[in-house]
């Protein structure tokens with residue numbers, strides 16, 4: 001006797017349950033880079049200590065409610081019986097329900113308020129970094145303070161020392177963005193005209209990923225961010241390298257020719273510390289003329305980072321990036337400080353970016369009627385110039 005096929009409706013339900021289970025399990029991946037359930041520092045840990053009991057209590061309440069609803073739906077389903085007498089309200093249940101839920105909220109409020117106050121206090125932080133959101137990248141500037149004599153400006157990757165509280169002073173030059181490194185702390189909005197502080201601390205060296213979490217225009221979804229934590233001595237090495245101006249590329253080399261193209265085409269927006277014009281004056285970007293959001297990223301030490309274009313693309317090839325991400329906390333610092341070697345440079349995408357940036361992420365690089373644009377424009381460089389510029393960029397360690 002042939003076996004009957006399952007009824008299609010039941011099949012659909014099974015597939016739905018399977019897909020649901022898959023989604024739930026996907027959230028449990030061990031190497032999920034933006035998982036708030038895997039804190040890597042004391043601030044995120046404090047949030048985790050709060051969210052776990054709340055999640056468990058809410059989970060138990062949720063299960064009880066679901067069981068009660070399903071029981072009632074099944075037990076009192078329509079079997080053609082007469083409609084029972086209608087009644088409204090039962091004081092004891094209503095008051096009991098209000099008291100029980102209010103009590104749960106009151107109990108949760110105590111650690112919640114304490115956590116909010118603790119995380120708002122930045123008085124114990126030893127380092128200050130100004131964080132500025134722009135369409136569609138983050139600028140980090142390290143102002144002069146104890147331990148920093150020369151200001152440092154970088155972008156895409158925030159570099160911090162491990163085991164120390166870092167105070168971020170977050171703002172925006174255009175629209176509202178939101179700063180979030182899930183493994184290190186909660187979110188903080190970047191609002192034009194306001195400075196909001198956020199404490200950040202990592203327990204061990206590594207790269208901690210995040211992304212802008214406030215819709216901020218065409219490339220919001222491409223606006224990534226990374227916090228890179230280095231041990232104290234490695235952080236000091238990084239800092240001292242960042243304060244160095246870039247050396248001029250030797251003349252009559254591909255990189256030297258690239259520097260000429262860079263000076264002719266790129267310094268309108270991008271800055272490289274140490275570059276001078278023929279009269280010996282520093283070439284400083286005058287981005288306001290073109291981008292309402294202010295300057296484009298400072299490229300002085302581009303190859304000390306691992307990403308470009310608002311951290312959207314990797315400066316490292318896939319293989320080299322995999323090696324860095326797989327490094328143990330002990331191996332990580334020295335590997336990161338090595339920067340991008342010529343063998344590891346993701347030259348293909350960097351060339352594509354220089355060739356035609358607007359083709360790689362959505363933006364509006366052509367100025368509108370008010371003369372305002374956003375993002376890197378199409379420069380119309382020849383293939384040879386593109387090659388040379390990338391040769392030059394590769395020297396910016």
Ligand code: CUA
Nearest residue numbers: 177212214216
């Ligand atoms: Cu910046 Cu979304």
